[in-house]
Amino acid sequence: MKEELKIFYHIFTTTKDAIEKFMNMLDPVIQNAIDDHERLYYHHIFEEEEQRLSRLVVLIPLIQKFQQEKEEKDFSPTNNEFNRLLQELNLEKFGLHNFVEHLDLALFRFKDEERSTLLNQLREVSYKDYQQVKAMLAEINGRFDTNYVDPHAYHDEEHDHLDRSATSAPTKATTTTNSRGMQPKKGFTVGSLI
Amino acid sequence: MKEELKIFYHIFTTTKDAIEKFMNMLDPVIQNAIDDHERLYYHHIFEEEEQRLSRLVVLIPLIQKFQQEKEEKDFSPTNNEFNRLLQELNLEKFGLHNFVEHLDLALFRFKDEERSTLLNQLREVSYKDYQQVKAMLAEINGRFDTNYVDPHAYHDEEHDHLDRSATSAPTKATTTTNSRGMQPKKGFTVGSLI
Ligand SMILES: [Fe+2]
Ligand SMILES: [Fe+2]
Numbered sequence: 435m436k437e438e439l440k441i442f443y444h445i446f447t448t449t450k451d452a453i454e455k456f457m458n459m460l461d462p463v464i465q466n467a468i469d470d471h472e473r474l475y476y477h478h479i480f481e482e483e484e485q486r487l488s489r490l491v492v493l494i495p496l497i498q499k500f501q502q503e504k505e506e507k508d509f510s511p512t513n514n515e516f517n518r519l520l521q522e523l524n525l526e527k528f529g530l531h532n533f534v535e536h537l538d539l540a541l542f543r544f545k546d547e548e549r550s551t552l553l554n555q556l557r558e559v560s561y562k563d564y565q566q567v568k569a570m571l572a573e574i575n576g577r578f579d580t581n582y583v584d585p586h587a588y589h590d591e592e593h594d595h596l597d598r599s600a601t602s603a604p605t606k607a608t609t610t611t612n613s614r615g616m617q618p619k620k621g622f623t624v625g626s627l628i
Numbered sequence: 629m630k631e632e633l634k635i636f637y638h639i640f641t642t643t644k645d646a647i648e649k650f651m652n653m654l655d656p657v658i659q660n661a662i663d664d665h666e667r668l669y670y671h672h673i674f675e676e677e678e679q680r681l682s683r684l685v686v687l688i689p690l691i692q693k694f695q696q697e698k699e700e701k702d703f704s705p706t707n708n709e710f711n712r713l714l715q716e717l718n719l720e721k722f723g724l725h726n727f728v729e730h731l732d733l734a735l736f737r738f739k740d741e742e743r744s745t746l747l748n749q750l751r752e753v754s755y756k757d758y759q760q761v762k763a764m765l766a767e768i769n770g771r772f773d774t775n776y777v778d779p780h781a782y783h784d785e786e787h788d789h790l791d792r793s794a795t796s797a798p799t800k801a802t803t804t805t806n807s808r809g810m811q812p813k814k815g816f817t818v819g820s821l822i
Contacts, residue, residue: 481729518712532679
């Protein structure tokens with residue numbers, strides 16, 4: 435677990451810097467928005483990343499605490515603080531996933547050299563980190579036999595729609611399958627998720 | 629606390645239904661999106677609400693458990709499960725906030741009678757519920773002297789930008805102040821948040 439904590443620490447300090455870069459890019463966009471719709475749109479993304487940042491500010495010291503003070507026996511689901519750590523990590527897996535999509539959405543709009551270069555850099559790192567966090571948490575959740583259910587699991591069964599190489603396939607058909615595969619009415623009952 | 633739990637239960641079961649209605653509305657929009665940008669945009673919102681739904685599926689039974697089994701003495705920060713409940717409630721306050729904005733963003737696009745009526749209904753209830761959750765949690769966090777820091781607190785100091793009545797003031801100026809008030813470079817250091 436020590437080795438994994440080291441990787442988590444690295445990933446979440448990296449993404450914390452990335453959020454700040456992204457927010458700095460969005461700030462003038464919000465100030466100079468051409469209408470209310472555009473302003474709300476970027477302001478909304480800004481706020482979601484701001485919420486994520488405020489959670490990371492708590493999570494990163496928690497990871498450090500486990501890195502420095504704890505023995506291997508403390509990495510157990512009977513330890514309440516370890517459970518909290520796992521729960522936060524599972525939440526921030528989605529935070530990373532959503533960040534990749536925020537970057538993709540921004541890439542549709544900001545085509546100039548400077549911003550698209552920055553966005554592509556952040557996107558590349560964040561996507562790789564998201565994949566690694568997802569794989570590590572799948573392994574950890576399995577190892578500790580937590581009851582954690584991944585609400586995105588059925589996406590992953592089909593394909594990972596964040597994977598850019600997958601979009602070389604006809605995008606329309608791919609995403610339609612994805613959307614249909616969700617079947618909100620059928621899939622989102624309490625019984626099927628817990 | 630019993631009375632507050634009853635209100636939380638009501639609000640989060642209501643918003644759970646609202647998510648399902650919203651997702652059902654978005655599903656055909658995603659399937660019939662005119663381009664990749666639009667598809668990603670609605671798919672992204674769909675997924676964020678899906679993530680929130682999967683958290684509510686865990687939170688609602690936790691609220692019920694505290695409603696049914698616990699005595700007043702269990703509502704204490706020394707009780708780990710109570711801490712978890714408070715933490716989840718604080719997270720879902722942002723979930724409600726973001727939902728109101730998702731509805732506002734959708735209202736910019738879906739102007740037809742049927743969808744705008746539904747969206748406005750959901751928006752009205754969600755905004756009221758968000759305000760109530762925010763007020764109740766401010767009181768509870770104060771009562772138990774938790775170390776919880778609200779990353780949105782400085783928004784609220786100026787005004788609540790979700791409040792539609794506030795947008796009767798010049799929107800451009802209001803939101804510019806809001807955006808400037810955030811000052812990402814200065815405001816989002818670790819030291820200022822914890
Ligand atoms: Fe988002
Ligand atoms: Fe969102």
